[in-house]
Amino acid sequence: TYAGNVFFNWLWSIVYFGFHQIMLGFFDIVIVLGSAIAVVVLFYPVNQVASLILIPYIAWLLFASLLNFATWSLNGPGPGSSVGKQKETEVEMKRKN
Numbered sequence: 001t002y003a004g005n006v007f008f009n010w011l012w013s014i015v016y017f018g019f020h021q022i023m024l025g026f027f028d029i030v031i032v033l034g035s036a037i038a039v040v041v042l043f044y045p046v047n048q049v050a051s052l053i054l055i056p057y058i059a060w061l062l063f064a065s066l067l068n069f070a071t072w073s074l075n076g077p078g079p080g081s082s083v084g085k086q087k088e089t090e091v092e093m094k095r096k097n
Contacts, residue, residue: 005035022072033061
């Protein structure tokens with residue numbers, strides 16, 4: 001679970017900033033958030049301090065997820081998406097009329 005959290009956290013930067021895939025970045029960060037919550041739950045019986053010290057990380061991930069969602073909802077999912085193309089087509093049609 002921890003290794004998955006680290007992997008998907010690493011992957012988010014590549015997806016969001018490298019490939020400019022806002023929608024996929026949102027789904028990725030939701031996975032990171034879920035795995036971080038799972039890590040806290042699984043760490044708690046072993047080491048309560050190690051578990052509880054991750055609570056600010058979860059708060060940050062929640063905030064970052066909201067930012068990612070807001071970016072997605074305001075701008076569309078990213079280049080190469082059919083949603084983005086549909087918006088461009090609608091704008092072009094309005095300009096022609």
